[in-house]
Amino acid sequence: MSKLRLAVILNPHSNRQRAAQQAPHIMAMLRHFGLEASLFKTTHVGHATSLAQQCVAEGRWDGIIAAGGDGTINEIVNGMAGSQLPLSFVPLGTGNDFVKMLKLPSNSIVEAIRSIANNQLRQIDLGMINQHWFINGVGIGLDANVAIEAQKLKRIKGGLVYIIAVLKSILRYEARDLLIETDDLTLQQRINMATVGNGGYHGGGFWVTPAAKIDDGLLDVCLTGEQSRWSMVRDSTRVRQGSHGNLPSVTMLKTRTFKLYSERGVPVHVDGEVFSANLNEISISIQPAALTIRV
Ligand SMILES: Nc1ncnc2c1ncn2[C@@H]1O[C@H](COP(=O)(O)OP(=O)(O)OP(=O)(O)O)[C@@H](O)[C@H]1O
Missing domain, CATH: 2.60.200.40 (Tumour Suppressor Smad4)
Incomplete structure (x- = not known):
C-alpha cells in the first residue's frame, strides 16, 4: 500500500504559543510511523479554514491533521465542509475538549500519531449554528x-x-x-x-x-x-x-x-x-x- 499523504495544519499559537515548539517532533513522529506529511502553519485567525479549503481543492491529500486545540479544529472543519477527506487530530490546545471523546490511549502526541497510522476511518456528526x-x-x-x-x-x-x-x-x-x-x-x-x-x-x-x-x-x-x-x-x-x-x-x-x-x-x-x-x-x-x- 502506498504511503498516506497528510496535510498537517498547525496553529503555533495554541496553548499560549507552546504548540509552536512541537512542530519538529510531530513531523519526525509522522515519518517514524511511515506517513508522508507536509506542514502548514497558521499565521492569523481564520487561516486554518482557508488552508483546509485549499487542501480539499488540491485533491492530492489523503487526509488533514488538525494540530492545535478546539478552535483550530473548528476552523478546519469549516474549511472542509462537504468533502470526504478524513480529518485526524494531534491535540496541542489548552482544553482539547473534543479529542476527549475519541478515547485515545493517552493524550500524547506519539499515541495520537500511532492511531492515525492505524488508518481506522469512522463517520461522526457535526453541529451547525446559524450556518x-x-x-x-x-x-x-x-x-x-x-x-x-x-x-x-x-x-x-x-x-x-x-x-x-x-x-x-x-x-x-x-x-x-x-x-x-x-x-x-x-x-x-x-x-x-x-x-x-x-x-x-x-x-x-x-x-x-x-x-x-x-x-x-x-x-x-x-x-x-x-x-x-x-x-x-x-x-x-x-x-x-x-x-x-x-x-x-x-x-x-x-x-x-x-x-x-x-x-x-x-x-x-x-x-x-x-x-x-x-x-x-x-x-x-x-x-x-x-x-x-x-x-
Ligand atoms: N498565528 C496565529 N496567531 C494568533 N491566533 C491564531 C493563529 N493561528 C490561529 N489562531 C487562533 O487561535 C485560536 C485558538 O487556538 P486553539 O483553539 O487551537 O488553542 P487553545 O485555545 O489553546 O486550545 P483549546 O481551544 O483546546 O482550549 C484559534 O481559534 C485561531 O483563530
Missing part, C-alpha cells in the same frame, strides 16, 4: 461570558486570565429570560447557562453533557437556571464529574434541533472561541455523519 459548523459544542450565557472576559485580558499571561475571567463572570453575569424550542419542548425560563453539545466535555474538562455521543445524530443540551453565586461554585465539582444531571437547577435534554430567542441577547462561544457577544436568535441543528475522521 457555521461546530464539532464539539456551543456555550450560551455565563461560560461564553468567561471567554469574552478572557479575551479582554490580553496583557495578563497564563492561567490567571481564566481565574479572573471566571470570577468577573460569576460576580457580574445576569441570567437571561430565554425562549427555547427543541424537537419536543418549548420552554420559557431564566437561564444562567445553556450548553449544546455534540461532544461531552466543555470549558476545559467539565463533563457538562455526559450522555453525549458524537455519532448518535443527536445534540445533548444542559440548561442551568438562575442560581446563587455560591451554588454555582459549589456545583462546579459535580459538573467536572458529570454528576450534576439531577440538581434542581439543571435540565438535560436530547434533541436534533435547538432554537433560542432572547430579547436582551446572549453571549455565545462555539468550540471554545467567542462567536458573538450578543445574539438575539440562535438556531442549532445536528448533521448526522457529516465528517469522516481517521483516529
Whole structure:
C-alpha cells in the first residue's frame, strides 16, 4: 500500500504559543510511523479554514491533521465542509475538549500519531449554528461570558486570565429570560447557562453533557437556571464529574434541533472561541455523519 499523504495544519499559537515548539517532533513522529506529511502553519485567525479549503481543492491529500486545540479544529472543519477527506487530530490546545471523546490511549502526541497510522476511518456528526459548523459544542450565557472576559485580558499571561475571567463572570453575569424550542419542548425560563453539545466535555474538562455521543445524530443540551453565586461554585465539582444531571437547577435534554430567542441577547462561544457577544436568535441543528475522521 502506498504511503498516506497528510496535510498537517498547525496553529503555533495554541496553548499560549507552546504548540509552536512541537512542530519538529510531530513531523519526525509522522515519518517514524511511515506517513508522508507536509506542514502548514497558521499565521492569523481564520487561516486554518482557508488552508483546509485549499487542501480539499488540491485533491492530492489523503487526509488533514488538525494540530492545535478546539478552535483550530473548528476552523478546519469549516474549511472542509462537504468533502470526504478524513480529518485526524494531534491535540496541542489548552482544553482539547473534543479529542476527549475519541478515547485515545493517552493524550500524547506519539499515541495520537500511532492511531492515525492505524488508518481506522469512522463517520461522526457535526453541529451547525446559524450556518457555521461546530464539532464539539456551543456555550450560551455565563461560560461564553468567561471567554469574552478572557479575551479582554490580553496583557495578563497564563492561567490567571481564566481565574479572573471566571470570577468577573460569576460576580457580574445576569441570567437571561430565554425562549427555547427543541424537537419536543418549548420552554420559557431564566437561564444562567445553556450548553449544546455534540461532544461531552466543555470549558476545559467539565463533563457538562455526559450522555453525549458524537455519532448518535443527536445534540445533548444542559440548561442551568438562575442560581446563587455560591451554588454555582459549589456545583462546579459535580459538573467536572458529570454528576450534576439531577440538581434542581439543571435540565438535560436530547434533541436534533435547538432554537433560542432572547430579547436582551446572549453571549455565545462555539468550540471554545467567542462567536458573538450578543445574539438575539440562535438556531442549532445536528448533521448526522457529516465528517469522516481517521483516529
Ligand atoms: N498565528 C496565529 N496567531 C494568533 N491566533 C491564531 C493563529 N493561528 C490561529 N489562531 C487562533 O487561535 C485560536 C485558538 O487556538 P486553539 O483553539 O487551537 O488553542 P487553545 O485555545 O489553546 O486550545 P483549546 O481551544 O483546546 O482550549 C484559534 O481559534 C485561531 O483563530
